[in-house]
Amino acid sequence: MLVQIPQVLPAAAVAECRAALMHADWTDGRMTAGYLSSRVKNNQQLPETHPTARALGSKILDALDVHQTFISAALPLKIVPPLFNRYRDSQTYGNHIDGGIRPVAGTHFRVRTDLSATLFLTPPEDYDGGELVVEDSFGTQSVKLAAGDMVLYPGTSVHRIEPVTKGERLAAFFWIQSMIRDDTQRTLLFELDNSIQALGRDVPDHPSIVRLAGTYHNLLRQWADT
Numbered sequence: 001m002l003v004q005i006p007q008v009l010p011a012a013a014v015a016e017c018r019a020a021l022m023h024a025d026w027t028d029g030r031m032t033a034g035y036l037s038s039r040v041k042n043n044q045q046l047p048e049t050h051p052t053a054r055a056l057g058s059k060i061l062d063a064l065d066v067h068q069t070f071i072s073a074a075l076p077l078k079i080v081p082p083l084f085n086r087y088r089d090s091q092t093y094g095n096h097i098d099g100g101i102r103p104v105a106g107t108h109f110r111v112r113t114d115l116s117a118t119l120f121l122t123p124p125e126d127y128d129g130g131e132l133v134v135e136d137s138f139g140t141q142s143v144k145l146a147a148g149d150m151v152l153y154p155g156t157s158v159h160r161i162e163p164v165t166k167g168e169r170l171a172a173f174f175w176i177q178s179m180i181r182d183d184t185q186r187t188l189l190f191e192l193d194n195s196i197q198a199l200g201r202d203v204p205d206h207p208s209i210v211r212l213a214g215t216y217h218n219l220l221r222q223w224a225d226t
């Protein structure tokens with residue numbers, strides 16, 4: 001399932017990120033790519049332990065902590081601290097699959113990459129190209145979102161970034177190990193949760209809401225790793 005999550009960061013926080021990234025020490029993105037990926041990857045990144053990456057990454061994690069749509073869609077157990085990349089001058093990242101396990105720099109922790117996330121930081125009208133193209137079980141989807149919006153997609157997907165032919169594209173990207181490893185089960189829970197929320201708004205006193213919420217939590221208990 002591919003989920004678009006609007007307004008993870010408000011405009012002021014996006015502006016703060018872009019100002020900090022303007023003066024950052026960008027390095028070749030191939031430094032964090034495996035052998036296969038490094039052959040198709042041409043972009044710039046902030047090193048994982050860079051103070052700016054750490055500071056901005058914490059802001060994003062704080063925003064995600066209280067973002068109901070993100071929590072419902074991802075059911076996060078562990079999150080790799082956000083990284084930052086930049087594409088310009090026709091830079092691109094060809095078709096690849098992200099590594100299945102991601103070490104967290106400077107720690108002994110590892111995260112299973114059930115979900116990949118991209119948080120767009122540049123308004124789409126400021127650059128040409130740069131779409132994130134994801135091939136999943138429903139076909140190919142092309143994603144280019146407003147600054148501050150985020151997309152979540154299964155870590156198992158083949159994906160690419162189209163060449164940025166005008167302007168520059170800044171984004172944060174990271175991976176999530178979900179309490180629900182299986183994408184189908186996670187999608188079912190997300191849809192059930194959305195339906196319960198909608199029912200709660202439309203018919204707040206309906207007695208079945210309590211039972212449906214119970215079913216949601218009982219499924220979570222059956223399936224979740226913690």
Ligand code: NI
Nearest residue numbers: 096097098159
């Ligand atoms: Ni990728």
